[in-house]
Amino acid sequence: MIEYALTFGFCAVSLALLLNLWRLLRGPSLMDRVLAVDTMVINAIALIILFGIQQRTTIFFEGALLFAMFGFISTVAYCRFILRGDVIE
Amino acid sequence: MDFVFELIVSVLIVLGGFFSLVGSVGLIKLPDLLTRLHAPTKATTLGVGGALAASMLFFAVFEDSLTIHEVLITAFLFLTAPISAHFIAKAHLHEHAELRDQLPPTGRPQGWSTFDGLPVTEEEGEGDDHKAAHH
Structure with missing residues (x-):
């Protein structure tokens, strides 16, 4: 049963990633693209976690944690660059 | 189970x-x-x-x-x-910047803090005025 749920999860998250990619390419303003990348990072974390369940290994958790940290830091850095014209003052 | x-x-x-x-x-x-x-x-x-x-x-x-x-x-x-x-x-x-005009008035001399920075208090004096405007 978990296998069927995993198949559904992979399909749903992959479709979500494609929709985010569409917003990233089309996004009318700069901040739309930043928001799309931020959402893509979160969806990629979900995909990594689901892949870890399928492979029955806990080795991907560190990767997911690093993804979470770098996604947050890059979003905040980009927004600070827009707001202040500089990342670290 | x-x-x-x-x-x-x-x-x-x-x-x-x-x-x-x-x-x-x-x-x-x-x-x-x-x-x-x-x-x-x-x-x-x-x-x-x-x-x-x-x-x-x-x-x-x-x-x-x-x-x-x-x-x-x-x-x-x-x-x-x-x-x-x-x-x-x-x-x-x-x-x-055009979104700024749609905001309701704050009812104070200080504008919305997202745009105008922190309000200047009496003790801090004139020195902070241009800083707030720059922000």
Whole structure:
């Protein structure tokens, strides 16, 4: 049963990633693209976690944690660059 | 008993995938950025939370290895999602100066703090005036 749920999860998250990619390419303003990348990072974390369940290994958790940290830091850095014209003052 | 845990893990995975999809559909469908911000920051965070809860239960029950990594990732994501949403909204307000005119008056000499910075108190004197204007 978990296998069927995993198949559904992979399909749903992959479709979500494609929709985010569409917003990233089309996004009318700069901040739309930043928001799309931020959402893509979160969806990629979900995909990594689901892949870890399928492979029955806990080795991907560190990767997911690093993804979470770098996604947050890059979003905040980009927004600070827009707001202040500089990342670290 | 295994069947019950298998059912719970499956339901959590399906819910996680569903909410991730809902967040991204909202990102596509909603009309402008401030409404678009609403969908991914709530639905997608809930979706990845469902996947992480499923993973935690799966490894605790079927692999006998209860780890704290999922709790760390969940806590980190739930803490950082509002902060990044706030930053994106603030950068959007600064990029679109025409939104400033639609704001209601604050009823004080000081404007909205997103644009005008902190109010200048009597003790700090004149020195901070140009700083607030620059901000």
